[in-house]
Amino acid sequence: MATYQFQTEVNQLLKLIIHSMYSNKDIFLREIVSNASDALDKLNYLTVSDASYKNVKTDPRIDITFEDSDKVKILTVKDSGIGMDEADLNNNLGTIARSGTKAFIERIAEDKNAGESNLIGQFGVGFYSAFMAAKEINVITRKAGSDKIFKWTSDGTNSYSIEELGADSELAKKYGFDAADSHGSAIEMHLNDDSKEYASRWKIEELIKRYSDHIAFPIYLHYTQNKYDDKGNVTGSENKIDQVNSASALWKRSKSELKAEDYNDFYKTISHDSTDPLHYVHTHAEGTQEYTTLFYVPQNAPFDMYQADYQSGVKLYVKRVFITDDDRELLPSYLRFVRGIIDSEDLPLNVSREILQQNRILDAIKKASVKKLLSEFKKMGEDADKARAVEEGKRTDEEKASIEKWVKFVKNFNRPMKEGLYSDYANREEISEIVRFKSTDESGTGDDKWTSFADYVSRMKSEQKSIYYITGTDEANLRASPLLEAYKKKGFEVLIMADDIDDIVIPSLMKYKDYDLKAVNRAGSDDELGVDKDEAKKKEEAFKPVQEKIKKALGDRVKDVVLSKRLSDSPSCVVVDENDPGLQMERMMKAMGQTGIGVKPILEINGDHAIVKSLESTTDESRIANVSEVLLDQALLISGAELKNPNEFVKAMNALLA
Ligand code: ADP
Numbered sequence: 306m307a308t309y310q311f312q313t314e315v316n317q318l319l320k321l322i323i324h325s326m327y328s329n330k331d332i333f334l335r336e337i338v339s340n341a342s343d344a345l346d347k348l349n350y351l352t353v354s355d356a357s358y359k360n361v362k363t364d365p366r367i368d369i370t371f372e373d374s375d376k377v378k379i380l381t382v383k384d385s386g387i388g389m390d391e392a393d394l395n396n397n398l399g400t401i402a403r404s405g406t407k408a409f410i411e412r413i414a415e416d417k418n419a420g421e422s423n424l425i426g427q428f429g430v431g432f433y434s435a436f437m438a439a440k441e442i443n444v445i446t447r448k449a450g451s452d453k454i455f456k457w458t459s460d461g462t463n464s465y466s467i468e469e470l471g472a473d474s475e476l477a478k479k480y481g482f483d484a485a486d487s488h489g490s491a492i493e494m495h496l497n498d499d500s501k502e503y504a505s506r507w508k509i510e511e512l513i514k515r516y517s518d519h520i521a522f523p524i525y526l527h528y529t530q531n532k533y534d535d536k537g538n539v540t541g542s543e544n545k546i547d548q549v550n551s552a553s554a555l556w557k558r559s560k561s562e563l564k565a566e567d568y569n570d571f572y573k574t575i576s577h578d579s580t581d582p583l584h585y586v587h588t589h590a591e592g593t594q595e596y597t598t599l600f601y602v603p604q605n606a607p608f609d610m611y612q613a614d615y616q617s618g619v620k621l622y623v624k625r626v627f628i629t630d631d632d633r634e635l636l637p638s639y640l641r642f643v644r645g646i647i648d649s650e651d652l653p654l655n656v657s658r659e660i661l662q663q664n665r666i667l668d669a670i671k672k673a674s675v676k677k678l679l680s681e682f683k684k685m686g687e688d689a690d691k692a693r694a695v696e697e698g699k700r701t702d703e704e705k706a707s708i709e710k711w712v713k714f715v716k717n718f719n720r721p722m723k724e725g726l727y728s729d730y731a732n733r734e735e736i737s738e739i740v741r742f743k744s745t746d747e748s749g750t751g752d753d754k755w756t757s758f759a760d761y762v763s764r765m766k767s768e769q770k771s772i773y774y775i776t777g778t779d780e781a782n783l784r785a786s787p788l789l790e791a792y793k794k795k796g797f798e799v800l801i802m803a804d805d806i807d808d809i810v811i812p813s814l815m816k817y818k819d820y821d822l823k824a825v826n827r828a829g830s831d832d833e834l835g836v837d838k839d840e841a842k843k844k845e846e847a848f849k850p851v852q853e854k855i856k857k858a859l860g861d862r863v864k865d866v867v868l869s870k871r872l873s874d875s876p877s878c879v880v881v882d883e884n885d886p887g888l889q890m891e892r893m894m895k896a897m898g899q900t901g902i903g904v905k906p907i908l909e910i911n912g913d914h915a916i917v918k919s920l921e922s923t924t925d926e927s928r929i930a931n932v933s934e935v936l937l938d939q940a941l942l943i944s945g946a947e948l949k950n951p952n953e954f955v956k957a958m959n960a961l962l963a
C-alpha cells in the first residue's frame with residue numbers, strides 16, 4: 306500500500322468543502338452519480354470507436370446500496386463503466402488539472418466571505434464533495450480491459466492511499482470485480498455522524514429523483530424489506546431492487562410535455578450549477594437532417610470563461626450515445642458560455658474525434674445552432690426594449706422579468722458576444738443587433754444604461770451621418786474626456802467603450818448598416834462638426850507660428866500637432882491617426898510582453914485657450930518647452946495613457962507655476 310499527498314489545491318478545496326462552504330450537502334450524491342454516468346458514457350464511446358474495446362462486454366448500470374446498522378452507515382454507488390487503473394486514480398483523485406479551477410479555488414480560499422457569497426456553488430465541486438457527508442471514502446475499481454483491481458482510500462485530510470486487491474479479496478468479490486470481463490468503480494462512502502440520514506431508502510430515492518432522474522442509464526436501489534404475515538407480524542425479510550430514475554433522455558421528449566421545472570432540473574444535472582438557467586432553447590429538427598439540440602444560458606458567466614483551458618459546456622451525442630464534451634468546436638468560442646446538448650441521428654456512431662472536425666453533417670448542425678441562439682438573444686433584447694418602452698409603473702410582471710433577464714445577459718455575456726463581432730464574419734450583422742454599449746445618452750436598459758446600435762441610430766440628429774464612439778480603459782475617464790466637448794455641443798451622442806477588446810473589435814466592424822463607425826479619439830472624426838471651411842482655414846493660418854513652436858519642442862514624440870476643431874474648454878487632447886492601431890491595442894500588446902508598435906499620438910490643440918494663446922508672443926525657449934510638455938502630458942493622462950517620464954511633467958508644471 307502506498308500513501309500520497311493531495312495536491313495543494315485539492316487540500317484547499319477539501320477544506321472549503323468540509324467547512325461547509327457549500328450550503329447544500331445533498332448535492333454530493335448528484336456529483337457521484339454524475340461521475341458514474343460519465344464513466345458509463347466513456348466506456349460506451351470506446352466500445353463503438355476503439356477496436357481494442359470491441360470485445361468488452363457492457364451492461365451499463367448504476368447500483369446504489371446502503372448499510373444501515375447501529376455500528377456503520379455506508380452508502381455505495383457502483384457503476385459498470387470504464388473504471389480506473391493506478392495512474393488514473395493518481396491523476397483523477399489526487400489532483401486538479403484545470404488551471405481555471407485551480408485559480409478559482411485559490412480565490413475563494415483567500416476570500417473570507419466566500420461562504421456567504423456561495424461562490425463555490427458556481428462550479429461543480431465534483432468527487433471531493435462526497436467528503437461533506439463521508440468521513441472516509443473507498444474507491445474499489447477495475448479498469449475495462451485490465452485484470453488489476455485497486456482500492457483508493459482517504460479520510461479527506463491531506464493524503465490518500467492506493468493498494469492493489471487480489472481477485473479473491475473480500476472487497477473485490479463484494480463488488481463482483483473478481484468476475485472475468487468485469488469493470489467499473491464502487492464509491493463506498495462511510496457516512497459521518499452528521500450525515501447518517503443518507504443511509505436510507507427514502508432519502509436516496511428522493512435525491513435521485515430530484516437531481517439525477519435524467520441520467521441516461523438505469524439507477525437501481527437495493528434494499529431489504531420485511532415480510533409480514535396476515536396479522537402484521539414480521540416473519541423475515543427479502544432483498545429488493547428498484548429502478549429509481551426514469552433514465553429517459555430529456556431532450557428527446559417533446560417540448561409540449563416538458564415543463565420549465567423539468568428543463569431547469571436537467572440544466573442543473575448537466576451543468577453542476579446550483580441556480581436556474583437564464584434561458585433555454587430546445588429544437589427538434591427534421592428533414593434533410595435529423596437532430597435535437599437543447600441549449601442553456603446560465604445566469605452567471607462561468608467563472609473560468611476567460612481561461613485558456615476553459616472547457617466548453619456542450620455535449621455531443623449520436624442517437625443518444627454520448628460522444629464527446631471536449632470538442633471546443635461544437636459552438637464558436639464566443640458562445641462558450643452556452644451549455645447543453647447536440648444529439649444527431651445522422652452521424653455514424655463510431656465517428657472519431659478527428660473526423661468530427663471536418664464533418665459536413667456536424668457543420669450544418671453547428672451553423673443552424675449558432676443562428677438559432679443568435680436569434681433567441683436578439684429577441685431577448687427586443688423584448689426587453691419593448692418592455693422598457695412601457696412607462697415604469699405600468700409594466701406587467703412579464704415585462705419586468707424580460708428587462709431583468711436582458712440586463713443579466715448583457716452584464717455577463719456582452720463581452721464574449723463582442724468577440725463574435727470580430728470572429729464570426731458571417732453573423733456579424735445579427736451580432737451587431739445583440740451587443741450593447743454605454744453611451745453619453747443614458748436612456749438605455751437597466752441600471753447600467755446599455756444601448757444598442759439601433760437605439761443610437763433612432764436618436765441620431767437628422768444631419769448626422771456617422772456613429773461616434775470613444776475607446777479607453779476607464780468609463781468615468783472617458784465620460785470626462787475633453788474630446789467629447791464638441792460632440793456634446795452639437796447634440797451628437799457618443800458611445801463609451803471601456804472594454805479592452807473594443808479597440809480591436811469596433812474598428813474592424815467599420816459600419817453599422819449604412820453608418821460609418823468613427824472613434825472620436827482618432828483623426829478624421831471631426832468632419833461633421835460643422836466648422837465653416839473658410840473660417841477654419843483662416844484659423845489654421847493664424848495658428849501656424851504656435852504650431853511650429855510646439856512641434857519643434859516635442860520633436861518625434863508626436864506624429865503631428867494640429868489645431869483642434871472640437872475642443873472648447875480643454876487646452877489639448879490626443880488622438881491616434883485614422884489607420885494606426887489604438888493606444889488600447891498598444892497597451893494590450895505590452896501587457897502580453899510584446900514591445901508594441903510604437904503608436905505615436907497626434908496632439909490636438911485648442912487655439913482659443915489662454916495657455917495656448919500665451920505662446921503666441923513668447924520666444925522664451927524654455928517656456929515653450931514647458932508649455933508643450935504640459936499640453937502633451939495632460940492630454941495623455943486624460944486619455945488614460947501612462948506617462949513615460951512623469952518627473953518631466955512635474956518639472957515642467959512646477960516651472961510654469963513658479
Ligand atoms: P469531473 O467529473 O468534473 O471531471 P470530479 O471531481 O467529479 O471531476 O471527478 C474527477 C475525475 O475522477 C473524473 O474526471 C474521472 O476521471 C474520475 N472519476 C470519478 N469518478 C469516477 C468513476 N465512477 N469512474 C471512473 N472515473 C471516475
Ligand code: MG
Nearest residue numbers: 339340431432
Ligand atoms: Mg464529476
